[in-house]
Amino acid sequence: MKRALITGITGQDGSYLAEFLLGKGYRVYGLRRRTSTPNYTNIEHILDKIEVIDGDLSDLSSVIRALQMADPDEVYNLGAQSYVETSWLQPLLTSELTAVGVTNMLEAVRLIKPSARFYQASSSEMFGKVLETPQKETTPFYPRSPYGVAKVYGHWMTVNYRESFNLFACSGILFNHESPRRGFEFVTRKVTNAVARIKLGMQSELRMGNLDARRDWGFAGDYVQAMWLMLQQEKANDYVIATGETHSVRELLEVAFSYVGLDYRDYVVNDEKFHRPAEVDLLLGNPEKAVKQLGWERKVGFMQLIQMMVDSDIRLNQAITVSDPKQQGYDFHNPLVAASWSE
Numbered sequence: 001m002k003r004a005l006i007t008g009i010t011g012q013d014g015s016y017l018a019e020f021l022l023g024k025g026y027r028v029y030g031l032r033r034r035t036s037t038p039n040y041t042n043i044e045h046i047l048d049k050i051e052v053i054d055g056d057l058s059d060l061s062s063v064i065r066a067l068q069m070a071d072p073d074e075v076y077n078l079g080a081q082s083y084v085e086t087s088w089l090q091p092l093l094t095s096e097l098t099a100v101g102v103t104n105m106l107e108a109v110r111l112i113k114p115s116a117r118f119y120q121a122s123s124s125e126m127f128g129k130v131l132e133t134p135q136k137e138t139t140p141f142y143p144r145s146p147y148g149v150a151k152v153y154g155h156w157m158t159v160n161y162r163e164s165f166n167l168f169a170c171s172g173i174l175f176n177h178e179s180p181r182r183g184f185e186f187v188t189r190k191v192t193n194a195v196a197r198i199k200l201g202m203q204s205e206l207r208m209g210n211l212d213a214r215r216d217w218g219f220a221g222d223y224v225q226a227m228w229l230m231l232q233q234e235k236a237n238d239y240v241i242a243t244g245e246t247h248s249v250r251e252l253l254e255v256a257f258s259y260v261g262l263d264y265r266d267y268v269v270n271d272e273k274f275h276r277p278a279e280v281d282l283l284l285g286n287p288e289k290a291v292k293q294l295g296w297e298r299k300v301g302f303m304q305l306i307q308m309m310v311d312s313d314i315r316l317n318q319a320i321t322v323s324d325p326k327q328q329g330y331d332f333h334n335p336l337v338a339a340s341w342s343e
């Protein structure tokens, strides 16, 4: 039985990857940081099948302990401060977790289990300013946020440990991928949750930032398979994972609102608060190398993805009983949590 250690197991990708590896017969260990209220929403349904290890990416000793306990064949480093906007508000924390956290993981692997295969969750945010489209493995990086800068550091440390210590270390340069488990502040989930709440009469407007930004959006369930495929190859390498399609935030709004028979222009309000100090205008990835070398393919298209998320958010919001159905929650935080607080 193969053994895998996943950091970030409570997040969107960690939960899909854990399910995927369990399906392949792996013994799955997940690193989770201690919180006063446990955050198991995404992994509640598999908690009895996985081993949860307490630890924090910023604490090398805890990461070493996790490596010792899990004794993994494969390590997937998905943990990070992953929200771009927060990276301007907390740039040092972002550097500590999203950048230096990678070195902690690499050091732990090097010291405790150098034969383990290592996956680093790199990001299309590393491309940042548009220098070339579609973006591929050889496109130069020009990050536009502290998050993007931190990911570039993590990416190059992964490459460096591969070249310096002969670790089997891969960096997956993944473009945006979404799902019903996406955090509520990311734009797709913010929109699909708002569409559900507006349709159900629980919210009356949606405050948004830059509608012209374009992203290459795929389904998280498809993308975790690519992570695994990278670690099954003969040689470690870096791969872009993307759909090869790009859509604007405005198109996202059109698709999500029209799916429930509404016109987004009746509800969306421009709010400076959601505009970024520096924007990534256009992301469009070329996944050719992954398709050819890994045999990877995405199954879920853009429309299907957004409709899946709207359907899921309608079900979720219907299940919530709030004393005041008109209360809107917060723009920035999880409105469902805000709703339950008000009960």
Ligand code: NDP
Pocket (backbone or CB within 6 Å): 007, 008, 009, 010, 011, 012, 013, 014, 031, 032, 033, 035, 039, 055, 056, 057, 058, 077, 078, 079, 080, 081, 082, 083, 097, 121, 122, 123, 124, 173, 174, 175, 176, 177, 178, 183
């Ligand atoms: P999430 O934000 O959903 O998950 C992040 C995970 O990291 C959570 O489990 C979180 O735990 C954990 N984490 C945060 N800080 C620490 C810490 N100090 N110690 C241990 N764990 C910590 O992100 P996604 O699942 O969407 O993304 C997974 C990875 O892939 C991230 O590294 C992200 O930057 C990267 N990525 C994501 C893309 C996407 O479109 N989703 C695209 C490209 C890269 P907690 O639940 O306690 O907050």
Ligand code: GDR
Pocket (backbone or CB within 6 Å): 082, 083, 084, 085, 122, 123, 124, 125, 174, 175, 176, 177, 185, 186, 187, 188, 190, 207, 208, 209, 210, 211, 213, 214, 215, 249, 274, 275, 276, 279, 280
């Ligand atoms: P991103 O995702 O920054 O690409 O990072 P996000 O969904 O936050 O933003 C996408 C684009 O939408 C624009 N936008 C808004 N975004 C948010 N969150 N809220 C708004 O109201 C809003 N209005 C417009 C943004 O300006 C941006 O252009 C995600 C994260 O998962 C990273 O961890 C990951 O590395 C990258 O994707 C690839």
